[in-house]
Amino acid sequence: MTTALVILAAGKGTRMKSDLPKVLHPIAHAPMLVHAMRAGAVLSPERTVVVAGHGADDVRKAVAVEDETAQVVLQEEQLGTAHAVDQAREALTGFSGDVVVLYGDTPFLQPDTLERMVAARATHDLVILGFEAADPARYGRLVMQGDTLERIVEFKDASDEERAITFCNSGLMACDSKTLFSLISEVGNGNAAGEYYLTDIVEIARSRGLKVTAVACDEEQTLGVNSRADLAAADAVFQTRARVELLDLGVTLMAPETVYLAADTVIGRDTVIEPNVVFGPGVTVESGATIRAFSHLEGCHVSQGAVVGPYARLRPGAELAENAKIGNFVEIKNAEIGEGAKVNHLSYVGDASVGAATNIGAGTITCNYDGVMKHRTEIGEKVFIGSNTMLVAPVTLGDGAMTATGTVVTKNVDPDALAVARARQENKPGYARKLFDMLKAKKARQNKGA
Ligand code: UD1
Ligand code: CA
Numbered sequence: 001m002t003t004a005l006v007i008l009a010a011g012k013g014t015r016m017k018s019d020l021p022k023v024l025h026p027i028a029h030a031p032m033l034v035h036a037m038r039a040g041a042v043l044s045p046e047r048t049v050v051v052a053g054h055g056a057d058d059v060r061k062a063v064a065v066e067d068e069t070a071q072v073v074l075q076e077e078q079l080g081t082a083h084a085v086d087q088a089r090e091a092l093t094g095f096s097g098d099v100v101v102l103y104g105d106t107p108f109l110q111p112d113t114l115e116r117m118v119a120a121r122a123t124h125d126l127v128i129l130g131f132e133a134a135d136p137a138r139y140g141r142l143v144m145q146g147d148t149l150e151r152i153v154e155f156k157d158a159s160d161e162e163r164a165i166t167f168c169n170s171g172l173m174a175c176d177s178k179t180l181f182s183l184i185s186e187v188g189n190g191n192a193a194g195e196y197y198l199t200d201i202v203e204i205a206r207s208r209g210l211k212v213t214a215v216a217c218d219e220e221q222t223l224g225v226n227s228r229a230d231l232a233a234a235d236a237v238f239q240t241r242a243r244v245e246l247l248d249l250g251v252t253l254m255a256p257e258t259v260y261l262a263a264d265t266v267i268g269r270d271t272v273i274e275p276n277v278v279f280g281p282g283v284t285v286e287s288g289a290t291i292r293a294f295s296h297l298e299g300c301h302v303s304q305g306a307v308v309g310p311y312a313r314l315r316p317g318a319e320l321a322e323n324a325k326i327g328n329f330v331e332i333k334n335a336e337i338g339e340g341a342k343v344n345h346l347s348y349v350g351d352a353s354v355g356a357a358t359n360i361g362a363g364t365i366t367c368n369y370d371g372v373m374k375h376r377t378e379i380g381e382k383v384f385i386g387s388n389t390m391l392v393a394p395v396t397l398g399d400g401a402m403t404a405t406g407t408v409v410t411k412n413v414d415p416d417a418l419a420v421a422r423a424r425q426e427n428k429p430g431y432a433r434k435l436f437d438m439l440k441a442k443k444a445r446q447n448k449g450a
Contacts, residue, residue: 001118002097004177005040006088009033009104010053010075015227021055023104024062025231028238029281030263032225033059034066035107035238038263040100042111043118047095049088050104051075080195081171082187089181099177101198105225106170108237113217117174125179125210126202128152129172131219140169140199142214149212152199156192167214169199170222179210238263246273262298274310282316300332321356335366338381350374352391355381355399363388380415 013022023033037048048070052059060072075087085101092099098121100114113129120127128149130142138155141162152169153162175183183201191197205212225234242265243256250269253259258275265279268287277291280298285291289302292309299316302308305323312326317334320326324337327344335349338356343349345362351374352366364385366377375393379385383397386405397403398415406422413419 001121002095003043003045003118003174004047004049004092004095004097004099005037005043005045005102006085006092006099007033007036007040007048007050007102007104008081008084008171009036009059010051010056010078010084010087011105012054012078013105013226016231017228021052021059022225024055024058025225027107027225027231027235028242028261028263031062032107032231032234033062033104035263036102036104036109037063037066037070039107039109039111040102040114043100043114045100046097047071047092049073049091051084051087053078053084080189080193081198082184082196082200085198086181086184086196089184092177092181095177097177098174099180100174101172103171103224106172106222107225107234108221108223109172110217110221113215113221116215116217117172120213120215121174121176123211124213125175126183126205126212127174128202128212128214129170129222130167130214130216131170131222132216133166133168133219136163136166136168140171141165142167142169144214147213148206149202149214150206151203152197154191154193154197154199167216170217171198171224172222173198175201179205183208268304277309283314315350349377351393352377352379354379355383357381358383358385360385361387361389361405365390367392 009023011022016022024031027035048067050063050070050072052072053075056074063070063072071091073087073091075084117127117129133139140152140154141158142152143150183204186204187196187200189196202212220237223234225231239261242261243253246267247253251267252272255275259273260278262279262281264281266284268285270287271285271289273291274293276294278296282299283297285302286304288304290307295309295312297314300314300318302320303322306320308326311328313331315333318332319336321337321339323340325342325344326332329346330343331348333350335352337354340356341354341358343360347360347364349366351368358379358381367390368374377391377393378396380397380399382400384402386403386407388406389403390408392410395409395412397413400416401413402418403409404420407419408421409419
């Protein structure tokens with residue numbers, strides 16, 4: 001079956017109390033609209049149309065990042081869900097097949113649910129997705145007659161008897177494109193809210209003798225986000241799912257509930273993630289790596305067998321080769337760390353490359369920023385950087401080079417050369433004793449005077 005997705009995303013989301021359009025609020029670092037788009041992608045849609053309104057420019061940008069073929073249409077005034085879907089009419093000219101309507105603020109649809117909706121279309125003209133609501137609150141109620149969905153009543157328009165119904169409307173539906181737009185043409189706004197309700201097409205379809213039914217899914221899948229509390233709950237739902245997926249793939253999570261994942265986190269099997277690790281966007285960890293406790297990773301790649309942390313920070317552009325070791329209180333940014341190289345303690349390595357088997361001593365800093373521009377530090381293979389070395393970029397150190405502890409490197413270092421740049425040590429016999437005596441005498445005089 002050929003399908004097109006229409007994703008409604010024009011609402012303001014007043015209850016979010018935000019300048020950001022509701023559908024762009026992130027769940028696990030991806031806008032909830034992108035989660036909805038990914039959920040819909042299982043249908044391999046021929047076209048995707050996002051209906052934007054509030055913050056349409058930002059919505060357009062976010063959509064383009066995820067899928068540059070998706071169309072974004074503008075609903076200038078939010079006159080209701082039927083009016084919203086109607087805005088996609090033009091964008092779907094020439095399309096024939098099914099339209100599946102999704103909401104941009106309903107991010108958790110599971111693939112099989114959409115597949116079941118599409119399957120039900122084989123025997124019905126219009127398929128609505130419903131759910132048994134624990135607390136039906138203000139959801140639209142589905143009035144069923146056996147298998148047939150007779151109509152949907154919005155809470156505001158429902159009688160007490162109808163309000164007692166717990167089978168509710170998720171808002172999602174599937175219908176042949178031509179039929180859908182023809183039904184929408186007949187929708188009016190004579191209701192309690194003065195809106196064009198998409199839900200009205202059920203009764204219109206029934207009056208035309210069309211077959212309408214509802215498919216049910218778990219309430220969790222239709223979870224809509226309307227407030228920051230909902231957003232936090234949605235993130236929690238996402239995290240639980242993503243952790244289970246990783247465990248199923250063969251990743252060890254020592255304390256799963258303390259690991260925060262991003263929507264695009266990729267982790268290979270036999271990798272061990274210790275407690276309290278945070279994954280920002282854009283992280284890939286290959287198999288057999290170890291991410292130790294309290295590490296923070298974003299925009300980075302960790303190869304097989306590498307060990308990161310505890311307490312390490314990998315920032316965007318950190319690229320660790322196989323068996324590299326990044327230890328405690330080390331920050332890596334925009335830098336390649338070669339195979340088996342070690343940066344074990346208290347260091348900052350940014351805008352740099354570190355060759356294979358090189359050892360970076362404790363407290364080393366690549367001084368990459370001069371206050372205006374960023375510069376690179378290139379370190380060869382099998383280099384030994386002494387503790388507390390300052391590498392003032394741009395600077396290059398050849399293979400097999402060494403720096404003395406405390407060296408401030410401002411000039412390139414040739415392969416196999418030793419760089420020493422610090423004041424030479426002088427020892428003065430007995431001076432320490434003399435100095436102590438002098439200071440103690442001074443303190444005694446002061447105490448007397450006081
Ligand atoms: C809608 C349904 C209700 C269902 C509920 C599920 C209608 C009339 N009612 O109610 O039966 O139980 O969803 O959450 O359809 N939107 C637009 N443009 C508009 C209006 C809405 O893009 O003009 C978008 C919103 O941004 C949102 C979605 O459509 O993503 C649903 O709109 P909302 O106003 O939240 O509908 P409800 O009143 O919750
Ligand atoms: Ca809603």
